[in-house]
Amino acid sequence: MKFRKPYIIAGPCSAETEDQVFNIANHIKDDIDIFRAGIWKPRTSPNSFEGVGLIGLEWLKKIQFKYKLKVATEVATPQHVESCLSAGIDVLWIGARTTVNPFYVQEIAESLRGVDIPVYVKNPIHPELGLWLGALERLDNVGIKKLSAVHRGFYNYGNSAYRNNPKWEVPIKLRKESPNTPIICDPSHISGNHILIEEISQIAMDIDFDGLMLEVHNSPNLALSDSNQQITPKAFKNILKNLIVSQSKLNDNNVKQELNFLRNQINIFDTELIQLLSKRNDIVREIAYLKKQNQLTVFQIERWFEILKTRTELGTKLKLDNQMVAEIYELIHKYSILLQTRIIR
Numbered sequence: 001m002k003f004r005k006p007y008i009i010a011g012p013c014s015a016e017t018e019d020q021v022f023n024i025a026n027h028i029k030d031d032i033d034i035f036r037a038g039i040w041k042p043r044t045s046p047n048s049f050e051g052v053g054l055i056g057l058e059w060l061k062k063i064q065f066k067y068k069l070k071v072a073t074e075v076a077t078p079q080h081v082e083s084c085l086s087a088g089i090d091v092l093w094i095g096a097r098t099t100v101n102p103f104y105v106q107e108i109a110e111s112l113r114g115v116d117i118p119v120y121v122k123n124p125i126h127p128e129l130g131l132w133l134g135a136l137e138r139l140d141n142v143g144i145k146k147l148s149a150v151h152r153g154f155y156n157y158g159n160s161a162y163r164n165n166p167k168w169e170v171p172i173k174l175r176k177e178s179p180n181t182p183i184i185c186d187p188s189h190i191s192g193n194h195i196l197i198e199e200i201s202q203i204a205m206d207i208d209f210d211g212l213m214l215e216v217h218n219s220p221n222l223a224l225s226d227s228n229q230q231i232t233p234k235a236f237k238n239i240l241k242n243l244i245v246s247q248s249k250l251n252d253n254n255v256k257q258e259l260n261f262l263r264n265q266i267n268i269f270d271t272e273l274i275q276l277l278s279k280r281n282d283i284v285r286e287i288a289y290l291k292k293q294n295q296l297t298v299f300q301i302e303r304w305f306e307i308l309k310t311r312t313e314l315g316t317k318l319k320l321d322n323q324m325v326a327e328i329y330e331l332i333h334k335y336s337i338l339l340q341t342r343i344i345r
């Protein structure tokens with residue numbers, strides 16, 4: 001199997017001291033394509049560490065010079081852009097809290113008009129693909145051609161294993177809409193927790209993303225921002241070592257044949273699934289007419305609970321993922337209700 005090296009951007013969440021950034025860069029310089037460090041930090045709470053500011057640019061310059069590394073930082077205003085351009089920073093990224101606002105993105109884009117610098121655009125906090133694509137388009141419109149998207153997950157309300165829900169379908173849709181835009185996954189902000197980073201990095205490789213942005217800190221416990229999710233240089237190297245990067249193009253004819261054979265079976269099952277859904281819909285229509293004649297409400301909660309319970313139980317017996325069956329039935333039921341409402345009205 002041929003391995004393709006993913007593009008790697010790594011470094012601390014925030015530059016904290018000159019020693020800290022040098023210590024980290026020195027450990028990881030041979031494993032990365034770009035060194036990252038935030039110097040202006042958009043923080044949820046005003047009492048959190050908000051970055052070292054301009055002095056951080058000088059540290060990044062020194063790292064760039066000493067280790068011949070490309071360096072990147074986050075920009076959120078035209079003033080940030082101006083400072084980065086005059087310092088000679090190689091790559092800029094736009095954070096999730098900035099991508100949400102087209103006014104901010106447009107201002108940043110204007111300040112970059114005519115400049116040939118790579119820009120990475122993080123997904124907006126909430127899963128709105130249009131905003132993410134719109135931000136990329138605004139930058140493209142001012143002549144930025146080296147654009148990449150960074151998938152850092154989406155705000156989660158309530159309990160979840162992730163700090164930010166990955167919602168993989170959103171970056172996959174972005175790939176469909178904009179096939180030439182590289183997608184870099186940021187497992188650090190998705191997980192919010194160092195334990196899940198390896199798993200998320202592997203998923204990103206399995207679905208053929210182009211690279212990873214990882215937060216690495218010399219002493220994660222003492223980090224001034226995002227301390228739970230930062231990993232040590234040693235853990236970082238281990239993750240890279242264990243990463244399985246498969247080739248995306250299929251060249252072997254035997255494998256191609258075997259894959260086709262299996263895919264044909266999937267095609268048959270999918271046809272049957274759709275035919276069954278259509279037959280199910282015929283019955284839903286009959287039920288709607290019956291409810292209409294008898295003036296019954298469309299939605300009956302006991303029936304919904306019974307469907308959910310029996311279907312997930314059967315799914316579990318047949319070794320299907322419980323959550324998957326529940327979500328499929330939520331959709332089936334939602335459209336069943338829609339169809340009935342339309343008929344009854």
Ligand code: PEP
Pocket residue numbers: 013014038042094095096097122152189
């Ligand atoms: C960061 O990369 O440190 C950062 C603040 O990211 P995001 O904009 O994804 O929250």
Ligand code: MN
Pocket residue numbers: 013014215225226
């Ligand atoms: Mn961070």
